[in-house]
Amino acid sequence: MLPVMWHPSRGAFSLWSFSSKDHRLLSLTLRVTSAQGQVGFTLAGPFFSPRISDFGFRTCFANIPAPRAMNLHLSKSFSPRFLFALFTGVAWGGSAGLAADANNSNIFARSLVSPGDPARLQRALLKARRGDSLTIGVIGGSITQGAAASQPARRYGNLVTAWWQKTFPQAKIDFVNAGIGATGSDYGALRAKRDVLSRHPACVIVEYAVNDPDNDISAETLEGLVRQILAAPEQPAVVLLFTMNQSGGNAQNAHGKVGRHYRLPMVSFRDALWPEITDGRMKWTDIEADAVHPNDAGHAYCARVLTNLFAGVLAGLPDSAALPPIPPTPVPLYSDLFEHVTLLEADALKPVANHGWTYEPTDRCWKTDQPGSTIEFEVQGRAVLIMDWHIRGPMGRAKVQVDDQPSAVREAWFDQTWGGYRLTTILARDLKPGSHRVKLELLPDKHEQSTGHEYRLLGLGTAGVAHD
Numbered sequence: 001m002l003p004v005m006w007h008p009s010r011g012a013f014s015l016w017s018f019s020s021k022d023h024r025l026l027s028l029t030l031r032v033t034s035a036q037g038q039v040g041f042t043l044a045g046p047f048f049s050p051r052i053s054d055f056g057f058r059t060c061f062a063n064i065p066a067p068r069a070m071n072l073h074l075s076k077s078f079s080p081r082f083l084f085a086l087f088t089g090v091a092w093g094g095s096a097g098l099a100a101d102a103n104n105s106n107i108f109a110r111s112l113v114s115p116g117d118p119a120r121l122q123r124a125l126l127k128a129r130r131g132d133s134l135t136i137g138v139i140g141g142s143i144t145q146g147a148a149a150s151q152p153a154r155r156y157g158n159l160v161t162a163w164w165q166k167t168f169p170q171a172k173i174d175f176v177n178a179g180i181g182a183t184g185s186d187y188g189a190l191r192a193k194r195d196v197l198s199r200h201p202a203c204v205i206v207e208y209a210v211n212d213p214d215n216d217i218s219a220e221t222l223e224g225l226v227r228q229i230l231a232a233p234e235q236p237a238v239v240l241l242f243t244m245n246q247s248g249g250n251a252q253n254a255h256g257k258v259g260r261h262y263r264l265p266m267v268s269f270r271d272a273l274w275p276e277i278t279d280g281r282m283k284w285t286d287i288e289a290d291a292v293h294p295n296d297a298g299h300a301y302c303a304r305v306l307t308n309l310f311a312g313v314l315a316g317l318p319d320s321a322a323l324p325p326i327p328p329t330p331v332p333l334y335s336d337l338f339e340h341v342t343l344l345e346a347d348a349l350k351p352v353a354n355h356g357w358t359y360e361p362t363d364r365c366w367k368t369d370q371p372g373s374t375i376e377f378e379v380q381g382r383a384v385l386i387m388d389w390h391i392r393g394p395m396g397r398a399k400v401q402v403d404d405q406p407s408a409v410r411e412a413w414f415d416q417t418w419g420g421y422r423l424t425t426i427l428a429r430d431l432k433p434g435s436h437r438v439k440l441e442l443l444p445d446k447h448e449q450s451t452g453h454e455y456r457l458l459g460l461g462t463a464g465v466a467h468d
Contacts, residue, residue, distance in 0.1 A: 111272035111305035113242065113256060116265035119326045120237035121313045124202040126320055131170035136161045137178060137196045137236075139188055139225075140207030143243050144179030146299075148289035154296045156241075157205065159303035163310065176201065182421035184211045185218055186385065189225040189338040190424070190461040197228065201236050204229050205306065209242040209250040209270070210292055216334065217426075219254040224338020224463065226262055230329050231339070237265070239309065241302065244270035246284060246291040248277075261333040267305040269298075337383060337429070337464045344379065345459040352376050352437070357457075365389065365456040369396065371444040378437055381462025383429035386438075388412060391420030394452025397443045402428040403436050412455050413447040422458055433466060 127134050138144050138157035146155035153162075161175040178195040180187070185208040196204060206225065212218035229238050240259045242252040250270050259266045276282035287298035294302060332339075346365045351357070356373030357366050366375060384402050388410055389395075395412035405428045414420065427438070442455055 107272045107276065107301075108305060108308050110275065111267050111269070112309065113240075113252070113266035113268050113271065114259065114264070115309070115312070116259070117263040117327060118265070118313050118316075119324050120235060121203065121239075121265060121310070122317055122323055123235065123326070124237050125310065125314050125317055126323070127202060128164060128168035128171040128173070129317070131168070133172040133174065134202035135174040135176060135199050136164055137176045137199060137201035137204040138207065139178040139192065139196050139204060140241075141179060141183055141211040142181030143210060143293055143302075144177065144205075144207045145181050146177070146179065147181060148293035148295055149299050150296050154299055156294075156299040156302035156306070159300065160205065160306050160310075163303070163307040167311075167314070174199070179207075180422075182211065182423075184208055184424065185222040185225050186338070186426070187387065187422070187424040187461075189221050189228065189463075190341050190343040190385065192225055192228045194343065197232050200232075200234050202234060203237040203239065205239045205241055207241040207243060209240075209252055209255055210245055212251040212255070214249070214251040214254045216254065218251055219258050220334040221338050222255055223258045223261075223332060223334050224336065224341065226258060226264070227329065227332070227336055227339040228341075230262065235326055238262070239306065240264055240266040241306065242266065242268040242270050243294070243302065244274060246288070248274045258333060261330060263327070265309055267309055269294075269302050269305060272305055273301060340463065340465045342379070342381060342462045342465050343459065344377075344461065346457060349377055349457075349460060352378050356442075357440075360456075363389075363456065365458050367454065367456045368442050369394075369452060369454040371396070371442050371453055374439060374441045375457075376437055376439045377460060378435050379460055379462050380435055380465060382431045382433060382464030383462060384427045384431070384436060384438060385424055385461035385463065386410070386427050387422050387424050387458040387461065389420055389456035389458055390414040390423050392417055393420070393450075394454055395450050396446045396453030396455050398455045398457075399441045399443055400427060401439050402431070409443070410455070411447065413450040415449075424461070429463075431464075433464075 124134060136157070138160075144155075144157060146152060146157075149155045152158055155177070157175065157177050157179075161173055165171070165173040176196060176199045178188075178191070180191075185206075188206075188208060206222070206229075208218070208222060212222065226238055229236055240255060242250050242255065244250045248270060252268060252270065256266060258264075273282065273287060277284055287294055287301060289295040289298075346359065347361070349366065351366075353374070353376040355375070356370045357368045357375040359365075360367050368375075386400060388398075390412055392414050395414070397412065398410045399407050400410055401407040408427060410425075428436075438460060440455075440457060442453060444453075446453055
C-alpha cells in the first residue's frame with residue numbers, strides 16, 4: 001500500500017504511473033476517506049509496459065470530497081522497480097497563475113519527457129527523509145538566474161528548494177543557484193566544479209535548453225557537464241529542465257539525446273505549456289515576461305514540473321536496504337572532452353607576452369583600445385575556448401589565433417540594446433596534448449556603427465585536459 005497525496009484543487013486528483021519492466025497491472029484501487037464517508041475507485045487491467053518511458057496510464061478523479069485519508073492499492077502481480085506518480089491539479093492558490101484545473105492533468109502529464117533511472121534521486125530523497133543535510137543545485141542561464149522573477153523566492157530553483165524543505169521539515173536543505181545570464185553549457189562545463197560541485201549537491205537541475213543551439217556541439221558540451229556531475233563523489237542526481245523561447249523552440253532534441261543516453265530524468269516546460277498556447281487556452285504573456293524569460297507564473301510551472309517528478313519518485317521510495325544500485329556511467333555518446341576542463345578567468349591569466357593590454361580588476365578583464373596591441377598566453381589541453389565581452393558600445397575587433405591554426409576575428413560590437421554578455425566560443429579543438437599558445441591582436445577596423453575599438457578578454461578555457 002502506498003500513501004497518496006491530496007491536492008485540494010476543486011476536488012480533482014490525477015495519477016500517472018510507470019513500470020520499468022514489462023509487468024501487468026491487474027487492478028488499481030483508490031480509496032478516499034472523508035467526512036462524508038469512504039469513496040472507492042477501481043481501474044481494471046491489464047496494462048503493459050514495453051519501456052519505462054512509454055508506459056503510462058492516467059486517470060482523473062473529479063469532485064472528490066476533501067479526504068481524511070487516501071491510499072493506493074496495487075495488485076500483487078504488479079512488482080515494478082520504479083513507480084512514478086504525477087499528482088496534478090494543484091492551483092497553488094490564485095496568485096500563482098497556474099492553468100485551470102481541467103487542463104492541469106494534461107499539462108503536467110506532457111511535462112515528463114523521461115523519468116530516467118531513479119537510483120540517484122532515490123538516494124537524495126532518502127537522505128532528506130532521514131533528516132540529513134543536503135544541497136539542491138541549479139545551473140543554467142538567465143532563466144535559472146531568475147532574470148524576470150519578481151523576487152528571489154519566486155525563482156524556480158527557490159520554489160523547488162522550498163518543496164524539499166516543506167516535504168522534509170526535519171532536514172536541512174541548502175540551495176546553490178549557479179545561473180549566469182546569456183551563457184550556455186560550454187561555459188557551464190568550464191565552471192561546474194567551481195560554482196556547483198564545490199558545494200557537494202545531492203541533486204543538480206540543468207537548464208540550458210534556450211541558450212544552447214539545438215545541435216551536436218551543444219550536446220557535446222552538455223555531455224561534459226553531465227559527466228562531471230555524475231562523477232562527483234556524492235553521486236548527485238542530474239535532472240534536465242527544458243524551457244523555451246517565444247517560437248516554442250529549444251535545444252530539447254540535442255539535449256534529450258544526452259539525457260536518454262545517461263538515463264537522466266527529464267522534464268519539459270515547453271512540452272507542458274506550448275500546446276496550451278498554440279491551442280489558445282493560454283497566452284504567452286500569462287507565463288513569460290518577454291521572448292525568453294518566465295514571469296512568476298512561468299517559474300511556478302517550471303518548479304511544478306520538477307516537484308511532480310520528485311513527488312513521483314518519493315511515492316515509490318523503498319527502504320534503504322531495497323534501493324537499486326546506481327548504474328555505472330556509460331561510455332560517452334559524443335565525447336568526454338568537456339568532462340576534463342580548466343577555467344582560466346582573466347585574473348588567473350598570466351601573459352607570456354604583452355604589448356598594450358592592461359588587466360582591469362573592476363571589470364575582471366584584459367582590455368585594450370589601441371589597434372595593433374597584442375597579448376599571448378600559454379594553456380594546456382586538446383581544445384581551447386575563449387570568453388569575451390559583447391555589447392552595443394565603442395567596441396572593436398580582435399584577431400585570435402591558437403598556435404599555427406587558422407585565425408578567427410572576434411566582433412565585440414553587439415547590435416541589441418538589452419545589455420552586454422559573455423560569449424564562450426571554441427577556438428580550436430583536436431589539438432595535440434600539451435601546451436598551446438593563444439595570441440590576440442586588436443585590429444584597426446571595426447563595425448560601422450561602433451564609435452571605438454575596445455576589446456575585453458574575460459578568460460580562456462581548455463578541454464581535454466590530462467587527468468590528474
